[in-house]
Amino acid sequence: MRADAARNLAVVLRTGARLLAEDPGTSMSAIASAAGVDRTTVHRRFATREALLSAVFHAKLDSAERVLDEARLMEAPVPVALHRYVERIVPVSREWPVDTRRMMRQDPDADRRRAEQSARLDAFLRRAADEGHLRPDASPEWVRAVLDQLVDTVAHRFPDVEPPRAADLVVDTFLNGFGRS
Template identity: 60%
Template sequence: MRADACRNLDNLLQTGAKVLARDPSASIAHIAAEAGLDRRTVYRRFATREALLLALFEAKLDAAEQVLDEARLTEAPVAVALHRYVEGIVPVSRQWPMEFSSLESPDQGTEDRRQQLRGRIRAFVDRGIDEGFFRADVPREWVRKMLDDLVKLAAHSEPLMDPPKAADLVVEMLLKGAGCRTA
């Protein structure tokens, strides 16, 4: 792919993510206009709106997968892995703010990847509970949901907060609500 085509694709995906976060029903023509591209250019690359959406979610999954790998959720101490994860996932959430619910019919590969990543977070939360980092008397799914919600809050309610500070705040808030009283 030519350098200008790569730049156009990256611009389209970045713009598409932001437009769809504001308006999940936005058309390809609207996204193309926001990206400063002709809609025919977009249609040459993505035959349908759904194809564009799938490309956006694949990019979001790629970025999230990289964050999970770098956080070392299974190897690093829970506190370290948690902070690394939050510090990495906040920028991903800001860069790719659209929600998976905007996909009308996700392909099986995309859905499988999404579930695999969610499973890794679920296993990490289970590890945190088993190691006494999170309270065992709180439903495990609540801890995971609180983590997701706090990340979204830090990423989108405080868009200018730098990721390390956002991670500090998310971890502190998570532990105040779900941390062991001795932690």
């Protein structure tokens, strides 16, 4: 792929992610216009809005996969791994604000990938509990829901908070809220 075509694709995907997160009914023409490319450029690459949405979800999943790998959730000390995860997932959430759960009904591959990534994070949280970093009376579902909400909140309600500081806030809140007293 030519460099300009790759740049256009990246701009279309990021613009599409932002606009579709705001309004899932956003037209391809509106996305093309906001991305600063011709409508035919978008249609040549994506036959339908659903195809564009699928590409956006896969781009987000690719980014999340890299975050999970780089955080070293099962190797690094729990507080370090958690901080790495949050510091890296906040920019991913900001760059790709679409909710991947929406795609699951339409894209079995995206559903499989999301489930695998979710299982990796769940395994990390079990490890954190097993190593005594979390209160034993906190249900895994509640712990995960709170972590997800903290990340979502700092990523989207506090967009000016830089990722390292966002990670500090989330890790402190999470480990002190669920940590052993």
